[in-house]
Amino acid sequence: MQEHSHPFPDITTISFDKNKGSTFQNPLAEDESSSKVVDPCIVVIFGATGDLTARKLFPALYNLQREGQLPNHFACVGFARRQKSNEQFRQEMHDAINEFSRVKPIDENLWDTFMNNVFYHSSNFDDEKGYESLKALLENLDKQLGTAGNRVFYLSTQPSFFPDIIEKLGQHKLIYDTNKTKDKWSRIIIEKPFGHDYNSGVELQQFVIKHLAESQIYRIDHYLGKETVQNLLVFRFANSLFESFWNNHYIDHVQITVGEEIGIGTRGAFFEEAGILRDIVQNHMMQLLSLTAMEPPSSLNGDAIRDEKVKVLQALRPIDLANFSKYIVRGQYAPGFIDGQSVIGYREEGNVNPESSIETFTAMKLYIDNWRWAGVPFYLRAGKRLPKRATEIAVIFKKVPGILFSQGNQKNEHNVLVIRIQPDEGISLKINCKVPGPSSPIQPVKMDFRYGSYFGLTPPEAYERLICDCMLGDGTLFARGDEVLTSWKWITPVLNRWHESKPNDFPNYQSGTWGPKAADELLAQDNRAWRII
Amino acid sequence: MTMTDNQVQLTDINEELKRLWDSELGENKIRASLFNLVLYVQKTERTEHYNTLIKSVVSKFPCRVILVISDESSTQEYLKTKVSSETIGQGEFQIFCELIQIEVAGKLIERVPFIILPQILPDLPVYLLWTQDPATESTILPHLEPLADRIIFDSESTSNLQAYSKTVLSLMQRFHCKIGDLNWSALSGWRKIFTQVFDSEDSFQSLVQSNLMRINYNKFGGKFYKHTEIEAAYLQAWLASRLNWKFQTFEINEGNVRLTYKRPTHEVIVLLTPQEDEGQPPGAILSIEIESLKDKGLYTFKRHPETRQVFIQYSEKDHCNLPYCTLLSGISEGQEIVEEIFYPSGGKHYLEMLTSLSNTPWRN
Numbered sequence: 007m008q009e010h011s012h013p014f015p016d017i018t019t020i021s022f023d024k025n026k027g028s029t030f031q032n033p034l035a036e037d038e039s040s041s042k043v044v045d046p047c048i049v050v051i052f053g054a055t056g057d058l059t060a061r062k063l064f065p066a067l068y069n070l071q072r073e074g075q076l077p078n079h080f081a082c083v084g085f086a087r088r089q090k091s092n093e094q095f096r097q098e099m100h101d102a103i104n105e106f107s108r109v110k111p112i113d114e115n116l117w118d119t120f121m122n123n124v125f126y127h128s129s130n131f132d133d134e135k136g137y138e139s140l141k142a143l144l145e146n147l148d149k150q151l152g153t154a155g156n157r158v159f160y161l162s163t164q165p166s167f168f169p170d171i172i173e174k175l176g177q178h179k180l181i182y183d184t185n186k187t188k189d190k191w192s193r194i195i196i197e198k199p200f201g202h203d204y205n206s207g208v209e210l211q212q213f214v215i216k217h218l219a220e221s222q223i224y225r226i227d228h229y230l231g232k233e234t235v236q237n238l239l240v241f242r243f244a245n246s247l248f249e250s251f252w253n254n255h256y257i258d259h260v261q262i263t264v265g266e267e268i269g270i271g272t273r274g275a276f277f278e279e280a281g282i283l284r285d286i287v288q289n290h291m292m293q294l295l296s297l298t299a300m301e302p303p304s305s306l307n308g309d310a311i312r313d314e315k316v317k318v319l320q321a322l323r324p325i326d327l328a329n330f331s332k333y334i335v336r337g338q339y340a341p342g343f344i345d346g347q348s349v350i351g352y353r354e355e356g357n358v359n360p361e362s363s364i365e366t367f368t369a370m371k372l373y374i375d376n377w378r379w380a381g382v383p384f385y386l387r388a389g390k391r392l393p394k395r396a397t398e399i400a401v402i403f404k405k406v407p408g409i410l411f412s413q414g415n416q417k418n419e420h421n422v423l424v425i426r427i428q429p430d431e432g433i434s435l436k437i438n439c440k441v442p443g444p445s446s447p448i449q450p451v452k453m454d455f456r457y458g459s460y461f462g463l464t465p466p467e468a469y470e471r472l473i474c475d476c477m478l479g480d481g482t483l484f485a486r487g488d489e490v491l492t493s494w495k496w497i498t499p500v501l502n503r504w505h506e507s508k509p510n511d512f513p514n515y516q517s518g519t520w521g522p523k524a525a526d527e528l529l530a531q532d533n534r535a536w537r538i539i
Numbered sequence: 540m541t542m543t544d545n546q547v548q549l550t551d552i553n554e555e556l557k558r559l560w561d562s563e564l565g566e567n568k569i570r571a572s573l574f575n576l577v578l579y580v581q582k583t584e585r586t587e588h589y590n591t592l593i594k595s596v597v598s599k600f601p602c603r604v605i606l607v608i609s610d611e612s613s614t615q616e617y618l619k620t621k622v623s624s625e626t627i628g629q630g631e632f633q634i635f636c637e638l639i640q641i642e643v644a645g646k647l648i649e650r651v652p653f654i655i656l657p658q659i660l661p662d663l664p665v666y667l668l669w670t671q672d673p674a675t676e677s678t679i680l681p682h683l684e685p686l687a688d689r690i691i692f693d694s695e696s697t698s699n700l701q702a703y704s705k706t707v708l709s710l711m712q713r714f715h716c717k718i719g720d721l722n723w724s725a726l727s728g729w730r731k732i733f734t735q736v737f738d739s740e741d742s743f744q745s746l747v748q749s750n751l752m753r754i755n756y757n758k759f760g761g762k763f764y765k766h767t768e769i770e771a772a773y774l775q776a777w778l779a780s781r782l783n784w785k786f787q788t789f790e791i792n793e794g795n796v797r798l799t800y801k802r803p804t805h806e807v808i809v810l811l812t813p814q815e816d817e818g819q820p821p822g823a824i825l826s827i828e829i830e831s832l833k834d835k836g837l838y839t840f841k842r843h844p845e846t847r848q849v850f851i852q853y854s855e856k857d858h859c860n861l862p863y864c865t866l867l868s869g870i871s872e873g874q875e876i877v878e879e880i881f882y883p884s885g886g887k888h889y890l891e892m893l894t895s896l897s898n899t900p901w902r903n
Contacts, residue, residue, distance in 0.1 A: 032743065033781050034734040036888050043738050074728070074868035078735050078851065115846045119864050150861065154739075459634050460573050460601060 044477045045191070046079030047156035048144055052131065052171055053163035054084025054095070058197070060102035062228075063162065066469035068103045071120050072113065073466075075474055079152035081123040085140065087130050095126035108467055123151065131167045137178040144180070155190035158476055162197055169213055176217040184219045195224045195476055198289050199280065200490045204498040211487050224476045225490060229290040230483040231468025234431040234457065238297045238399075239311070241425065241433065248423070249302075251403070253378045258420060260384045261400040261537055262294050265392035267344050269517070270366070274357030281364045283336075283497060283504075286388040289485070292319060292493040294427070295384060298399055299374050308482035312489055319492040323373040325500055332531065334500060335524040336509065337367030339391040342517030349391065349517045363508045366390040367515060369525035371532075385529060387536070391517035396539045397427040411438075411448055419450045422537070431457040546619050552658060556637050559624045563635060568626070570635045571601040574664040574880070577655060577687070579679065581671055582610040582642070588763040589670060592876050597625050597636050599877055603660050604638045609648050609679075616645030618654075652682035664688040666880055668721075672697040674706040684714050691719040691879050694769050704897035711890065719879040722769045722822075723889050727878060728867035729774055729824060730888075732840070732849060735865070742853075744833055747782060751808050751830040757823045758794065758813030764821035768796065771811045771824055772901065773892060779809075780891035786898045798899065805832060818844055842867065 035043055049067065051059055070076045084095050100121065104112045127143055129136020148155055159175060161168055172194065175181045182192045196214075201207025214223060229235050242249055251257070264286050270277040277285065296315035303310040325333050340351040353360050367389035374384065403421040411418045422436040434454040441447045457465075475483055514522040520536065529535050547555045560570055576596060580589050586608055593604050619642040627634045639658055643651060659665055667687040669680060674697060684690065690710075697703035711718050737743045756771040775798065779786070784800030784807050791797075796811040814825055819842070829838040835856040842849050843864070852862035 030738070030740050030743070032734060032738050034730070034737055034743075036730075036734075036886060043735055045738075072866065074731060074866040078732075078863055078865045113846075115843075115848065116866070119848065151863070152860070456569070459569055459571055459628065 044075065044077045044474065045156050046077045046152055046154040047158060047477055048081045048083060048147055048153045049158045049160060049473070049477075050083045050085055050127075050140070050144070051160045051162055052085045052167070053161070054126065055086040055088050055090075055098075056162055058162045059084065060098070061106045062467065062469045063160065063473070064099045065103050065107040066467055066473055068107055068112070068117070068120060069109060069466065069470050070474055072109065072116060075470075077477070079154065081125065081147045081151050081153055083125045083127050083140070083143065083147075085127045085129065085136075087128065089128050090126055092124070092126050096121045096124050099124060131163065132170045132174070134174070134177075137174045137180065141178050141180055157192040158195060158473070159192070160195045160197075160473075165197075165199055165202075168196060168210065172214060172217050181217055181222070184222065191222075191479065193222050193224055193476055193479070194218060195226050195473075195484075197226055199284055200225050200485070201494060202279070202284060203501055204491065204494040207491050207494040211491060215487070220487060221479075221481070223484075223487070224472075224481060225485040225487075226472055227289045227293055227485050228468040228472065229293050229427075230485075231470075231472040232427060233465045233471075234425070234427045235294070235297065236483070237457075238294075238425065239306075242297075243302050252401075254380050254382045256403055257382050258402045258404045259382060259532075259534060260298060261402065262291060262298070262384065262386045263396060263398055263400075263536075263539060264291055264294075264388040265394060265396045265520075265539070266390050267392060267395050267518075269339065269349065269391050270352065270355055270358070272356065274355050277366075278358055278362060278364055282366055282368050282388050282390065283501060287368060287370075287386065288493050288497045289490075291386050291388055292496075293485070294397075294399060295372070295386065296489075298401075299379055299384070301378070306482070308480060309486075311482055312486045316486070316489050316492055317376075318374060319489065319496065321374045321376040321379075322496045323375050324496065325370075325503075327499065327503060330503060331524070332371075332528075334368065334370040335522060335528055336365035336504065337369075337389065337515045337522040337525065338362070338364065338509070338512040339366050339389075339515055339517045340513035342391065342519065344391065344393075344518050351513050351517065352390075353513065363504075363512055365504070365509075367392075367521045367525070369521060369528050371528060383532065385534075385536070387521060387525060389515075389521050392520055393518055394539065395429060398539065399425040399427070400537050401425075402537075418448055424537075432459075546621055549618075549620055549654060552620060552622055552639060555622045556624070556639075559622065559637075560635055563624065563626065568633045568635050570637075572603045572636065572660050572663060573600050574602045574666055575605065575659050576602045576666050576668065576880075577605045577607070577659075577683070578668045579607045579609070579651070579670060579683070582608050582613075582644075585670075585763050589668075592668075593638070594625075596876055596880070597638075598627055600880075601627060601634045601636045603636070603658075603663075605655055605658050606638065606640045607651055607655065608640070608642045609651065610642070610644040611648065613644035616647055618643050618647045618650070649678060651679050652686075655683065656686065659686065666691060668693070668876065670696055672699075672703060673710060674699065674702040684716065687716045689717045689719055689880075690714065691721060691876065693721045694773075695722065695764060695766050697766070700769070700772060700896055700901035701899055704893040708890070708893050708897060720889065721876060721879065722773055723892070724876070724878040725822075726770055726773050726777070728847075729770075730777065731868060732851075732865055733778070736838070736840075736851060745831040745836045745838070745853075746778075746829065748805075748833040749807060749829045749831045750805050751810075751828075752778070753810045753812065753826075753828040755812045755814050755825045755827075757816045757819045757821060757825055759815045759817050759819070760821045761817075767822035768794075768811060768813065770822045772796075772896065774824060774827075775809045775811065776895040776899070777888065777892040780895040781888070784895075786895070789900050816844070 032043065051063055053059065067082055100112065100117060104110060127140055147153055157180065161171055180192065182190060201210045296318040299318045300314040303314045338352050342349060352358060352366050353362055369387035372384045372386065401423040405420055418438055424434045426432050432455050434452050436450050436452050438448045439451045441449045472483060526536065578589055580586050596602065597604065621640045623638045625636045625638060627636060641654055665687050667683055667690045669690055670693045671677060673692055692707060694703055707718060737746045752775065754771045754775060756768060758767045760767045779800055784802060787799040787801050789798050794813045798809040800807040816825060819825060825842050827840040837854050839852045840849055847867045848864045849867050850862055850864045853860045
């Protein structure tokens with residue numbers, strides 16, 4: 007019989023450095039990213055009684071468990087001020103999963119197992135004793151469940167609590183010093199907004215890096231967890247066809263829209279502080295912009311990608327304050343109609359000042375002053391109470407020279423490439439075609455790729471991917487400190503200008519329309535128009 | 540599924556598919572294909588099983604399916620072609636997929652590659668599911684191989700796992716395309732669990748020092764499965780290859796398999812035991828016990844009889860850890876082929892697992 011020959015060294019010859027802990031190379035693990043193994047860990051959610059925990063975080067954890075992506079040794083601890091028992095908290099999370107999970111109803115067998123690893127810890131966020139007892143609870147869980155001392159702290163609280171929580175976690179040695187502790191890890195996920203302007207962003211960043219290394223900080227922007235946003239990189243850099251046209255030689259302009267038909271709902275108090283510029287533009291739209299405009303990264307390594315994104319933000323031309331209104335407009339919704347139903351205006355919403363000057367809409371023209379994009383305007387608009395929910399990036403190509411097909415009623419239109427982020431995720435391309443028949447009229451037609459049609463599986467929710475990535479220690483889909491601050495640096499002069507000069511025409515657009523007239527004029531001045539979505 | 544009642548001429552396949560598309564044309568239907576899926580199937584009672592597989596793939600991903608059913612035992616010579624369509628999805632957007640079925644017998648089998656070629660949608664990948672034992676001489680496979688981006692074998696088709704492994708290893712050298720294996724895919728859930736459970740130096744050392752492994756598998760094969768031991772055989776061979784066990788002996792007695800392997804410091808005994816459980820999928824691994832020389836440790840893995848959960852417990856001579864459970868992923872019927880198409884796993888681990896099996900005189 008033929009002797010079995012092995013390409014690998016004998017396992018007894020592989021030396022294990024006991025001090026290296028997580029650097030252990032498991033010979034059972036395959037190379038593919040799909041088989042990455044998540045270390046045992048505990049996820050602690052601060053603000054566990056909040057909306058985000060019920061609507062997104064627990065359904066995400068449940069679905070990770072359902073798909074076998076959580077580690078075998080895992081626990082989740084909810085940390086919040088309200089008093090409640092483990093049982094109460096588990097029941098609330100059970101109901102939340104049943105209501106909000108992408109896969110319903112809940113699998114009771116699975117839940118029975120999962121809930122045994124769910125705990126609740128009641129304390130104020132600034133209470134020393136609360137952190138002492140949290141530490142004891144976590145150490146006890148490590149012993150019981152084998153979670154190995156690894157921690158993810160998810161800050162799902164109001165931003166004003168971030169410094170207190172981080173400081174207390176540091177004081178109680180719940181955050182490990184990455185230089186000294188190698189056999190276990192601690193990471194913090196911070197929900198947006200990271201600051202409310204450039205100065206506060208810098209201040210928060212300086213505070214955070216006193217307690218944490220950058221590699222321990224995961225600034226979450228859930229847009230980056232969306233499959234279609236991640237597909238932007240694949241679409242751009244895995245298709246030579248488009249990348250060769252992706253520059254100012256061929257592209258006339260770019261339109262990025264983030265529209266919502268809903269109003270601010272119960273978020274009145276929050277929105278009065280934030281406005282659409284902080285809530286949507288500073289984070290989500292800047293991410294879309296930088297992914298659309300970035301240069302190819304040298305690798306798919308997290309820092310290589312984020313380096314390129316930062317370069318785009320650094321190249322943004324500062325807003326021309328002397329011609330401010332030619333570059334940026336703001337709006338606020340008045341009563342109107344959505345889906346045929348009448349809806350109230352922003353100033354009538356709960357917890358909103360009846361004379362509020364907060365913007366619920368903005369449209370702007372940006373330039374990226376680099377070799378690739380010189381002279382190409384990027385038009386961005388975001389708003390509440392628009393006719394429909396739609397997030398998309400439209401790349402409008404230059405027209406062909408008007409020599410051959412410009413007679414009579416010819417519709418020789420721009421080619422338009424649209425990347426739909428949500429809903430109805432997909433990509434479409436508008437091209438000009440000849441109408442069959444003896445004459446040669448031209449008709450634009452659309453080639454359409456629908457993500458859901460081709461890949462019929464329910465895609466994972468953004469939070470699933472992001473929580474899993476954090477547990478794996480992969481920060482690619484999280485915003486880096488310099489990225490956030492560079493974005494604030496561009497946005498802050500606009501915030502200041504708006505703060506100084508209150509609008510005198512608010513509310514200036516009816517709910518159910520595409521924003522104020524000034525938004526249309528912004529493009530009309532350049533002989534362009536917003537696409538009809 | 541909409542199927543034409545009558546057979547269609549080979550030359551009329553596209554015309555008939557167009558007619559079907561026109562008859563189903565609704566405002567929101569899309570005719571779409573992500574890839575070509577070609578199945579080459581012997582006409583047996585197992586043919587029905589492959590129809591289930593096709594449905595599983597089409598229900599998730601639109602594709603053009605070309606199903607070839609060949610009847611080598613027939614004394615007659617015939618070539619019958621049918622086309623049908625499947626509309627998937629509900630609500631606003633529905634997808635129209637195309638299925639072409641070719642039944643062929645006698646000398647006409649030789650023409651299969653020429654029949655398939657014009658039916659392949661250009662510019663899309665071609666996945667060939669070859670359901671015959673690759674160790675059996677075939678005049679068709681060498682003709683289809685150049686068309687395929689990936690060939691997926693079904694080791695259920697073989698009665699000689701050693702010969703199967705050797706053949707597939709040799710084809711991996713010869714063929715330009717990647718090779719997959721349905722049973723290897725079906726094992727992915729267990730491989731993931733093992734990778735997770737033994738993902739620390741300490742626990743991995745327990746596995747390295749194991750001296751006895753008992754794998755109980757479901758011998759209930761239902762209508763379609765005869766070789767239910769394959770998943771269990773693959774699992775132990777995978778571990779043998781990852782842990783550098785050297786094959787020593789193989790014994791089989793009334794379905795009970797006993798293998799011994801040599802390690803530098805000790806011998807490893809592997810026992811594969813069939814058990815009948817009609818409630819579990821054919822060939823499913825029901826439980827595993829691993830005894831280790833390290834601290835006299837014992838790992839127990841037990842699959843829940845009704846759910847996808849696996850209970851895991853570890854005990855030593857002087858203490859016992861609390862049991863916990865985890866999920867076995869990717870095991871629903873027909874899921875193997877979807878896994879193979881989109882998450883191909885026939886890499887280094889598969890190659891080394893086959894190498895291990897090819898040294899074992901395995902007969903069914």
